[in-house]
Amino acid sequence: MTDLSAFPITGKWPARHPDRLQLYSLPTPNGVKVSIMLEEIGLPYEVHLVSFDSNDQMSPEFLSLNPNNKIPAILDPNGPGGAPLPLFESGAILIYLAEKTGQLMPRDPAGRYQTIQWLMFQMAGIGPMFGQVGFFHKFAGKDYEDKRPRDRYAAESKRLLGVLNRRLADRAWIMGDGFTIADVATFPWINNLIGFYGAGDLVGIADFPHVKRALGSFMARPAVVKGLGIPQRVK
Ligand SMILES: N[C@@H](CCC(=O)N[C@@H](CS)C(=O)NCC(=O)O)C(=O)O
Numbered sequence: 001m002t003d004l005s006a007f008p009i010t011g012k013w014p015a016r017h018p019d020r021l022q023l024y025s026l027p028t029p030n031g032v033k034v035s036i037m038l039e040e041i042g043l044p045y046e047v048h049l050v051s052f053d054s055n056d057q058m059s060p061e062f063l064s065l066n067p068n069n070k071i072p073a074i075l076d077p078n079g080p081g082g083a084p085l086p087l088f089e090s091g092a093i094l095i096y097l098a099e100k101t102g103q104l105m106p107r108d109p110a111g112r113y114q115t116i117q118w119l120m121f122q123m124a125g126i127g128p129m130f131g132q133v134g135f136f137h138k139f140a141g142k143d144y145e146d147k148r149p150r151d152r153y154a155a156e157s158k159r160l161l162g163v164l165n166r167r168l169a170d171r172a173w174i175m176g177d178g179f180t181i182a183d184v185a186t187f188p189w190i191n192n193l194i195g196f197y198g199a200g201d202l203v204g205i206a207d208f209p210h211v212k213r214a215l216g217s218f219m220a221r222p223a224v225v226k227g228l229g230i231p232q233r234v235k
Contacts, residue, residue, distance in 0.1 A: 002077040004084060009075065012061035013048035018077055021045040024065065025072040025231055026052065029192040030127065033090045034072040034097075036227030037184050041103045049231045076100075091123040094181040104181045111175065118174045118182035121163075126189050129156045134197045154202050157193070161208045168210035172217070179221075187218040188228070 002018040004010045015022055023038065023045050025031040038045050050056045050071050057069045066073040066088035074093055079085025087093050095116065098105035106112055135141040136150035144150075164186070167174060174182040190211060194200040205212065218224055 002084070004075065004077060007075055007084065007086065008064040009061045009086075012056075012059060015046060017044075017046045021077070022075040023047045023072065023231075024050050024062065024074070026050055027229060027231065027233065028071065029130075029188040030070070030090045031072045032188050032228050032230070033185050034074065034093050035230035036188065036224050037094055037097050037104070037181065039223035039227040039230075040179075040184065040221075041097060041101045043097065043101060047231045049233070089123075091119050091185065094119065094185060098181050104179065104184065106175060106178060106180065115175055115180045115182050118167075118180075119185050121160075122182065122185040122189065125160050126157075126164075126186060129153055129160060130189050130193045130197070130199075133157050133193065133199050133202070137199045137202055138197050150202075154199070157199075157203050158207075161190075161203060161205070161211055165208040165210045168214050173214065183214075183218060187215055187224075190215050191219065191228075 004015050004018045004022070009024065010018075010022075013022075013024060021038070021043060023034060025034060025047065026049065027035070035047065050062060056062055057066075057071060062073075063069060065075065065086050068088060070088070072090055072093060073086070073088040076085045076087070076096075085096075087096055095105075097103075105115055132153035133150070136144070136153060141149065164174075171177075173179050174186065193203065194205055194215075200206075
């Protein structure tokens, strides 16, 4: 039986199945990337809810795994060389899981680097910019009289959607016929922008038909349907 007791996070979130990958998360667009990935690849895992209502992400136990106080984070009891591996940053986790299982990543080196390139495009562009749209359109920033910050982030999000739309014009998925971690990272954010943030009209989503078509295909995948609800918010 694997012993994870050296990791303080297991003091607050005990591992009932220490042989399985431990996921610490919430069903936000960054969080569901990892639950969708785990459902897609079929790796056994145990999920733990990190509640923002009780500021769990600021607890010493959580910070011991991710000093940057953000979900998602994982602890894989069976990491490289058989040793446990703690990991944070959703992009790093997706690359790790793809390489660990040989899934959702092209095998040829050029395809692999290009997949990582589009993953970085999501991590550095889509995620941060759409997040700002959320703040200025749906959350506290919506009450600001000065609409220039909202419009700046909406314009940048539109530009990014245009880049993605052109990429998808003649491809089923970001890397072509094969579904990859670039798609796993990107489409939860598109879904969130239109759905939870209600910013589809603000960014003119109707102008991006290829993005909408690929989003429809993404949302129809059984692993996506399941992963979007993991972990459940209220137990
Ligand atoms: N770049 C990080 C971003 C993670 C992130 O922003 N997580 C948010 C939820 S979507 C969070 O944990 N926020 C809690 C906080 O800031 O205290 C990743 O992709 O893992």
